[in-house]
Amino acid sequence: MKKIINNPTDVVSEALMGMQAAYPDKLVYTPKMEVISRKEKKTDKVAVISGGGAGHEPLHAGFVGKGMLDAAISGNVFSSPSPDRIGSAIEQVSCGKGVLMVIKNYSGDIMNFGLSADLAEMDDIEVAQVVVKDDVAVPDREEGTGRRGIAGTVFVHKIAGAKAEQGASLAEVKAAAEKAISNIRTMGVAMTPCILPAVGKPGFQIADDEIEIGMGIHGEKGIETTKIKTAKEIAEILVGRILDDYDYSGSEVAVLVNGLGGTPLMELYILNMEVQKILEEKGIKAYRTFVGNYCTSIDMTGASVTLMKLDDELKELLDAPCDTPALKI
Amino acid sequence: MKKIINNPTDVVSEALMGMQAAYPDKLVYTPKMEVISRKEKKTDKVAVISGGGAGHEPLHAGFVGKGMLDAAISGNVFSSPSPDRIGSAIEQVSCGKGVLMVIKNYSGDIMNFGLSADLAEMDDIEVAQVVVKDDVAVPDREEGTGRRGIAGTVFVHKIAGAKAEQGASLAEVKAAAEKAISNIRTMGVAMTPCILPAVGKPGFQIADDEIEIGMGIHGEKGIETTKIKTAKEIAEILVGRILDDYDYSGSEVAVLVNGLGGTPLMELYILNMEVQKILEEKGIKAYRTFVGNYCTSIDMTGASVTLMKLDDELKELLDAPCDTPALKI
Numbered sequence: 267m268k269k270i271i272n273n274p275t276d277v278v279s280e281a282l283m284g285m286q287a288a289y290p291d292k293l294v295y296t297p298k299m300e301v302i303s304r305k306e307k308k309t310d311k312v313a314v315i316s317g318g319g320a321g322h323e324p325l326h327a328g329f330v331g332k333g334m335l336d337a338a339i340s341g342n343v344f345s346s347p348s349p350d351r352i353g354s355a356i357e358q359v360s361c362g363k364g365v366l367m368v369i370k371n372y373s374g375d376i377m378n379f380g381l382s383a384d385l386a387e388m389d390d391i392e393v394a395q396v397v398v399k400d401d402v403a404v405p406d407r408e409e410g411t412g413r414r415g416i417a418g419t420v421f422v423h424k425i426a427g428a429k430a431e432q433g434a435s436l437a438e439v440k441a442a443a444e445k446a447i448s449n450i451r452t453m454g455v456a457m458t459p460c461i462l463p464a465v466g467k468p469g470f471q472i473a474d475d476e477i478e479i480g481m482g483i484h485g486e487k488g489i490e491t492t493k494i495k496t497a498k499e500i501a502e503i504l505v506g507r508i509l510d511d512y513d514y515s516g517s518e519v520a521v522l523v524n525g526l527g528g529t530p531l532m533e534l535y536i537l538n539m540e541v542q543k544i545l546e547e548k549g550i551k552a553y554r555t556f557v558g559n560y561c562t563s564i565d566m567t568g569a570s571v572t573l574m575k576l577d578d579e580l581k582e583l584l585d586a587p588c589d590t591p592a593l594k595i
Numbered sequence: 596m597k598k599i600i601n602n603p604t605d606v607v608s609e610a611l612m613g614m615q616a617a618y619p620d621k622l623v624y625t626p627k628m629e630v631i632s633r634k635e636k637k638t639d640k641v642a643v644i645s646g647g648g649a650g651h652e653p654l655h656a657g658f659v660g661k662g663m664l665d666a667a668i669s670g671n672v673f674s675s676p677s678p679d680r681i682g683s684a685i686e687q688v689s690c691g692k693g694v695l696m697v698i699k700n701y702s703g704d705i706m707n708f709g710l711s712a713d714l715a716e717m718d719d720i721e722v723a724q725v726v727v728k729d730d731v732a733v734p735d736r737e738e739g740t741g742r743r744g745i746a747g748t749v750f751v752h753k754i755a756g757a758k759a760e761q762g763a764s765l766a767e768v769k770a771a772a773e774k775a776i777s778n779i780r781t782m783g784v785a786m787t788p789c790i791l792p793a794v795g796k797p798g799f800q801i802a803d804d805e806i807e808i809g810m811g812i813h814g815e816k817g818i819e820t821t822k823i824k825t826a827k828e829i830a831e832i833l834v835g836r837i838l839d840d841y842d843y844s845g846s847e848v849a850v851l852v853n854g855l856g857g858t859p860l861m862e863l864y865i866l867n868m869e870v871q872k873i874l875e876e877k878g879i880k881a882y883r884t885f886v887g888n889y890c891t892s893i894d895m896t897g898a899s900v901t902l903m904k905l906d907d908e909l910k911e912l913l914d915a916p917c918d919t920p921a922l923k924i
Contacts, residue, residue: 268786268806270862270898272825272869277861280826284864287871288852288884323860457597477597496601497609523617530856530894531652532606533599535613540601542616555617557920559888565859565896569599591886594923 333588346374364436370415403480454570662917675703693765699744732809783899
């Protein structure tokens with residue numbers, strides 16, 4: 267394992283310290299709690315928080331700042347943050363107008379954020395929750411955990427954060443986030459596995475001439491292992507699966523072509539070229555496009571494509587200014 | 596080779612097309628010339644252009660936009676753009692106030708940009724050139740090519756672009772760029788080699804338990820091959836070499852902790868934590884810090900550290916607004 271780290275057990279705290287050190291005027295880091303929060307605390311708005319396992323940088327802490335999140339809570343690599351950590355974040359950002367939790371759909375996250383919400387309610391802090399489940403590689407079903415939350419989470423941070431910044435009520439911020447979630451679909455492909463710092467070697471393998479369609483951001487099994495394909499074919503598969511699941515025809519959409527950590531920007535731009543061609547052919551208008559590493563899987567190579575259908579409200583919220591380490595509009 | 600590409604010979608044009616497709620309102624792509632230029636052409640300012648081999652994305656085209664470059668010219672992967680391409684960029688952005696070329700110090704770039712400057716002068720376009728040579732891994736000598744230009748180039752784009760945006764003369768923009776160049780030093784480390792799309796396998800090897808200090812961004816030999824080290828040790832080596840070369844003590848500096856393409860943000864933040872600790876110990880104040888993939892080597896893993904000493908003028912230019920795909924202030 268070749269990583270620029272110190273002790274593998276310290277990667278989460280040290281990465282967050284290093285992020286805070288790059289933005290000392292804007293971010294606060296709470297040791298042990300692994301919380302990054304906005305330095306300029308707001309006193310008159312709904313607080314929006316999110317979090318989950320580490321290893322998806324810049325998600326979640328990279329989206330803390332004006333117009334997006336008020337705080338992000340990190341668990342250990344690929345594991346949910348504990349309720350006491352989430353409680354620390356709530357305490358730091360709650361200012362009487364309520365707290366919206368943006369949760370990715372994993373059972374550990376659902377449980378721990380849920381527990382923290384219950385505890386906060388006991389302290390008379392009003393908490394609402396939304397659950398992102400955008401991964402079309404997983405069937406959308408009522409029973410069981412169902413769809414995973416992946417890169418589309420970034421759009422939910424943006425929409426909810428912008429709505430909160432406008433001074434909307436907790437119910438309104440939650441409604442905007444839910445509208446975004448219902449309009450978002452994501453599909454990914456993994457080329458090579460990731461290496462957890464504490465493990466030191468890949469937890470699974472993908473053959474040298476194969477790729478895995480639909481692999482999750484923690485290496486969860488995908489829907490198909492296939493021979494290496496061209497960027498054009500990969501775009502057709504990813505966008506095809508998304509369009510099979512949701513009818514975006516005639517819509518304006520936000521597009522996210524997201525790298526999984528180890529994939530160079532050159533490849534993401536080539537993939538974007540192919541994605542945009544398909545959207546144009548299908549009569550889907552790309553209103554705004556994002557290309558880069560937004561929701562990663564440590565050093566996994568591969569990419570995902572996310573679409574979010576827009577209406578006037580979502581366009582306004584998407585375009586609203588934000589100022590965070592990983593996104594500035 | 597697992598890359599999200601189509602034909603390896605098309606990676607440069609397709610990546611630039613994909614970048615332009617993400618910013619259709621802001622960027623223009625000129626086919627065959629491999630030039631990305633600003634859509635909103637300025638008519639009253641010095642034009643700042645840069646370029647070089649592809650494979651360093653987001654450098655150079657990712658820094659085209661308000662407050663930075665007016666155009667970027669790409670060669671093939673790791674090879675200099677031809678004079679006709681550079682001429683196309685000059686033609687697109689020249690508006691009578693002169694053109695500044697920001698050139699990285701490689702013999703091919705020096706020759707081709709120089710030829711293009713001569714040709715432009717014959718068309719009565721005033722052209723000035725600055726040469727970035729920030730890599731302290733290479734001795735700074737009068738004879739031969741001398742120091743390579745690497746990640747510090749991004750700071751030169753920022754400073755020259757901001758000065759030009761203020762309406763300064765060609766001589767003033769050149770002077771600001773030269774001040775920046777003289778104040779910038781960079782040092783890098785490579786962990787794993789990169790794979791050129793047209794080659795399909797690494798052009799060199801780094802042993803599984805070794806890293807190479809001072810490797811160039813095209814895989815040029817470094818100054819030392821050594822066993823894997825901790826982030827703390829790597830920071831000490833990189834910053835140590837920089838401080839041996841230039842006296843930053845008591846200064847305010849801009850810091851760039853740059854990833855080489857395949858290194859996750861988590862590791863760059865950990866490295867930044869260690870870099871900031873050293874700067875603090877040495878009494879060097881980090882005025883503004885950038886962490887991310889700014890000047891890459893395709894999918895190489897590793898990182899570089901850049902420092903730029905600031906004075907009041909450079910601080911103002913660094914802080915000036917810019918709006919490009921890869922940097923927004």
